[in-house]
Amino acid sequence: MKDGHDYTLHIPPYSLEDINGEKLNDSYFLKFQIVSNESAKKKLLIESISQNNNSKIMSLNESAKSLPSTLTRGVLEHGEIYAGIDKSGFIAKNGDVWLWGSNEMGQLGDFITPSSNKPVQLAGTDVVSMNKGFTGGTFSSYALKTDGTVTAFGFNYYGFLGLGPAGDQTDFVVSPTPISGLSNVNNISSRFYHTLAVKSNRTVWGWGDNQRGQVGVDRLELITTPEQIKGVNGVGNLMDIIAVDVGEIHSIALSSTGTVYVWGGNNHGQLANGSLNDESFPSKVQMGSSNVSLLTGVKAISAGDNFNLVLKEDGTVWGWGQNDKGQLGDSTTVERRYPVQVKGSNGVGLLNNVIAISGGSNYSLALKSDGTVWSWGENSMGQLGDGTTLGKLTPTQVKAIGGKSFLNDVIKIDAGNSHSIALTSSSFITWGNNTEGQLGNDSLISYSNIPVTVLQPSIRQDYEYIYDSANRLTAIIIHKGNISYRRDFVYDSNGNLLSAITKEIK
Numbered sequence: 246m247k248d249g250h251d252y253t254l255h256i257p258p259y260s261l262e263d264i265n266g267e268k269l270n271d272s273y274f275l276k277f278q279i280v281s282n283e284s285a286k287k288k289l290l291i292e293s294i295s296q297n298n299n300s301k302i303m304s305l306n307e308s309a310k311s312l313p314s315t316l317t318r319g320v321l322e323h324g325e326i327y328a329g330i331d332k333s334g335f336i337a338k339n340g341d342v343w344l345w346g347s348n349e350m351g352q353l354g355d356f357i358t359p360s361s362n363k364p365v366q367l368a369g370t371d372v373v374s375m376n377k378g379f380t381g382g383t384f385s386s387y388a389l390k391t392d393g394t395v396t397a398f399g400f401n402y403y404g405f406l407g408l409g410p411a412g413d414q415t416d417f418v419v420s421p422t423p424i425s426g427l428s429n430v431n432n433i434s435s436r437f438y439h440t441l442a443v444k445s446n447r448t449v450w451g452w453g454d455n456q457r458g459q460v461g462v463d464r465l466e467l468i469t470t471p472e473q474i475k476g477v478n479g480v481g482n483l484m485d486i487i488a489v490d491v492g493e494i495h496s497i498a499l500s501s502t503g504t505v506y507v508w509g510g511n512n513h514g515q516l517a518n519g520s521l522n523d524e525s526f527p528s529k530v531q532m533g534s535s536n537v538s539l540l541t542g543v544k545a546i547s548a549g550d551n552f553n554l555v556l557k558e559d560g561t562v563w564g565w566g567q568n569d570k571g572q573l574g575d576s577t578t579v580e581r582r583y584p585v586q587v588k589g590s591n592g593v594g595l596l597n598n599v600i601a602i603s604g605g606s607n608y609s610l611a612l613k614s615d616g617t618v619w620s621w622g623e624n625s626m627g628q629l630g631d632g633t634t635l636g637k638l639t640p641t642q643v644k645a646i647g648g649k650s651f652l653n654d655v656i657k658i659d660a661g662n663s664h665s666i667a668l669t670s671s672s673f674i675t676w677g678n679n680t681e682g683q684l685g686n687d688s689l690i691s692y693s694n695i696p697v698t699v700l701q702p703s704i705r706q707d708y709e710y711i712y713d714s715a716n717r718l719t720a721i722i723i724h725k726g727n728i729s730y731r732r733d734f735v736y737d738s739n740g741n742l743l744s745a746i747t748k749e750i751k
Contacts, residue, residue, distance in 0.1 A: 328661030331681040346683035362682025396421035404469035407452035449474040458525030459509030492548035513567035514582035549604030562587040570607040571638035572622035605660035618643040627694025628677035648695040673699040
């Protein structure tokens with residue numbers, strides 16, 4: 246768009262909501278200009294709005310409104326991205342963590358801010374990688390710091406955060422709290438009720454719900470502190486692991502030699518052993534019922550809710566497990582108990598030249614070496630990003646911003662429950678479900694079936710963090726217009742959080 250030019254935007258019926266959330270059944274035409282001010286910032290100068298059913302012109306006397314800026318790579322050079330169940334986030338190069346989406350249970354790092362449809366800064370810095378956990382219909386979050394320790398925050402139902410036994414505790418962990426005894430961690434993965442961590446010595450540790458054996462220890466009960474994962478058939482411990490991922494009730498791990506291990510729930514064939522029996526201990530993924538050929542040559546793994554994806558060294562993608570939505574990409578909806586290869590677009594040939602994969606709830610993403618993104622599976626919330634809400638049994642190409650062309654400069658991808666996030670060469674983009682604001686574009690639209698741009702975050706000037714001499718967070722003061730709130734945190738002599746009280750202070 247050029248400065249000084251007139252533009253008209255057509256807003257179709259039922260695309261706008263009034264302040265009560267009711268859909269407007271009229272069509273509107275917004276006439277505007279783009280101008281630059283003295284600081285060279287783009288402004289949106291609204292001239293008039295015409296209502297289609299009566300041609301009434303409403304002149305606007307409001308001052309020019311700033312166009313939302315976008316989150317550029319300059320803000321997040323070499324950053325990490327992730328998509329959670331109903332939130333999203335990224336970690337900046339300086340270690341700052343930015344989150345957006347649902348905050349029902351404090352998963353954005355405080356208990357005053359409502360769900361946010363644009364990035365919110367998490368208190369604290371020096372974070373390398375973030376993952377997400379889902380507990381009892383609510384969220385928990387984990388942060389992996391540069392010193393190899395892991396902190397947890399959010400809902401701590403019965404101690405799912407790994408911070409130790411909590412009895413019938415249903416309180417919240419307000420700020421990132423270190424998980425005792427867990428150190429030298431290289432990466433973490435959490436989803437729904439359990440979490441896994443890989444240490445620098447390539448051992449695997451887990452905690453959370455183990456009713457289906459998904460944690461990988463020999464007791465089918467809640468594991469409230471990290472325990473080391475057993476080896477094949479429960480002999481010794483699982484070793485030489487470089488990556489892990491978790492599904493709803495199962496786990497998957499990749500060794501340095503390119504072999505893959507799975508354990509936990511097997512109700513959809515997630516364990517690739519030909520049966521539907523759960524297993525508490527890891528086993529190597531088989532290629533067929535002969536129990537002779539093993540899956541090898543794998544460079545990356547990803548778990549969906551009840552299925553798995555692997556990326557092989559040759560750039561091909563394979564999957565197994567639940568397939569009722571076509572999430573395995575083999576042009577069928579047949580459940581697979583052994584790996585099958587993902588087909589090419591429209592079922593022609595095979596998907597190749599892939600450099601990254603990510604499994605969502607019931608859909609899948611793949612990033613090719615040419616920067617294009619491909620998706621398949623469920624699409625009820627536009628999570629495939631192809632401009633439709635129709636599910637796909639084979640890969641379809643993800644559209645670009647505006648939907649006129651296709652993405653071709655993507656660097657990283659991640660699939661959430663029913664929304665996706667990607668890092669391009671110039672911005673961060675999202676698509677899919679937005680019912681909790683997880684697209685981060687400051688929009689109230691329920692979903693987008695094409696990518697949108699995440700808004701540029703700003704430093705939280707409305708937050709004040711107060712720490713004691715032990716560097717524990719003792720209070721958060723949040724300024725909301727003319728009202729301020731203070732949340733005080735009380736600890737015992739051992740540093741355990743006893744209570745958190747919020748009150749209005751002015």
